[in-house]
Amino acid sequence: MCAGVLDPDGRALGCERGHRFDLARQGYASLLAGKATAHRSDTAQMVAARARVFGAGLYDPIVTAVAQKVSSPRLPLTGDSPLIIDAGGGTGSYLSSALDRAPGATGVSIDLSKFCARAAARAHPRIVSVVADVWAGLPVCSGVADAVLSVFAPRNVADTARVLADGGRWVIVTPNPGHLAEVVGPLGMLRVGEGKQDRLSADLAAAFDVVSADRVTARRRLDTAQLADVAGMGPAGFHRSRSEIEADAGALARGGQVEVTLDVTVTLARRRSG
Numbered sequence: 210m211c212a213g214v215l216d217p218d219g220r221a222l223g224c225e226r227g228h229r230f231d232l233a234r235q236g237y238a239s240l241l242a243g244k245a246t247a248h249r250s251d252t253a254q255m256v257a258a259r260a261r262v263f264g265a266g267l268y269d270p271i272v273t274a275v276a277q278k279v280s281s282p283r284l285p286l287t288g289d290s291p292l293i294i295d296a297g298g299g300t301g302s303y304l305s306s307a308l309d310r311a312p313g314a315t316g317v318s319i320d321l322s323k324f325c326a327r328a329a330a331r332a333h334p335r336i337v338s339v340v341a342d343v344w345a346g347l348p349v350c351s352g353v354a355d356a357v358l359s360v361f362a363p364r365n366v367a368d369t370a371r372v373l374a375d376g377g378r379w380v381i382v383t384p385n386p387g388h389l390a391e392v393v394g395p396l397g398m399l400r401v402g403e404g405k406q407d408r409l410s411a412d413l414a415a416a417f418d419v420v421s422a423d424r425v426t427a428r429r430r431l432d433t434a435q436l437a438d439v440a441g442m443g444p445a446g447f448h449r450s451r452s453e454i455e456a457d458a459g460a461l462a463r464g465g466q467v468e469v470t471l472d473v474t475v476t477l478a479r480r481r482s483g
């Protein structure tokens with residue numbers, strides 16, 4: 210990308226140097242250019258599973274905790290029209306909830322998956338949805354963002370620091386080892402390693418001050434289909450078929466429900482000045 214400012218140009222976005230990115234019928238713009246990225250993005254099946262999980266409210270405690278960190282009466286977003294960016298935004302569920310609490314704000318959902326971009330474009334009238342690779346840089350001007358969300362998603366620390374205004378907030382969700390621990394083994398999901406929070410603190414140290422790091426836990430009773438969705442919407446969805454996951458989920462639930470734990474840390478960091 211040439212980093213020029215993009216303006217609407219008919220059914221496309223264009224910059225002064227003549228680069229154009231068409232707007233898809235489904236309401237998003239793909240800003241991927243040149244060689245295909247080496248990173249994997251969520252598939253249609255993974256995104257459908259994720260949408261069902263959010264639709265059923267299974268992750269509501271985390272969604273609410275994130276929205277409260279973005280904007281709360283104690284720590285409101287300032288300015289007339291704040292900008293909130295969700296990097297690796299998935300279906301746009303977290304960003305939608307944050308926008309509901311910030312009436313004048315605009316949201317930008319960035320995801321490598323066109324299936325996520327479609328879902329995010331539909332999720333809220335104030336979401337601008339783009340397909341882009343966060344490792345290639347966030348497609349946003351420097352110092353303009355009031356908040357960035359990174360929820361179970363890749364974190365480009367240097368570029369997040371670039372796009373945030375001084376004092377801007379970064380809300381990060383990381384899973385703890387106890388997250389979905391009851392089903393990780395039986396459903397062939399990836400284990401969460403110890404020390405994630407320490408690594409996060411080290412990553413943030415150069416440009417951010419950590420304001421708070423709150424553990425959010427909840428218990429949920431999931432049936433076979435919901436177990437398969439929770440497993441299939443994550444990395445297991447890349448290496449296991451839906452029918453494999455469903456067979457294991459069925460064996461676990463035996464026609465009933467299984468109680469699982471949600472266990473994450475929601476970190477709020479502020480961009481230091483300068």
Ligand SMILES: C[S@@+](CC[C@H](N)C(=O)[O-])C[C@H]1O[C@@H](n2cnc3c(N)ncnc32)[C@H](O)[C@@H]1O
Pocket residue numbers: 248249250251259296297298299300302319320321322325341342343344359360361362363442443
């Ligand atoms: C585990 S999902 C989390 C999605 C969403 N934040 C949520 O929690 O529902 C990770 C997301 O990051 C996206 N992603 C992975 N690599 C990416 C990259 N390099 N650039 C942009 N998005 C990426 C995936 O497509 C996926 O939607």
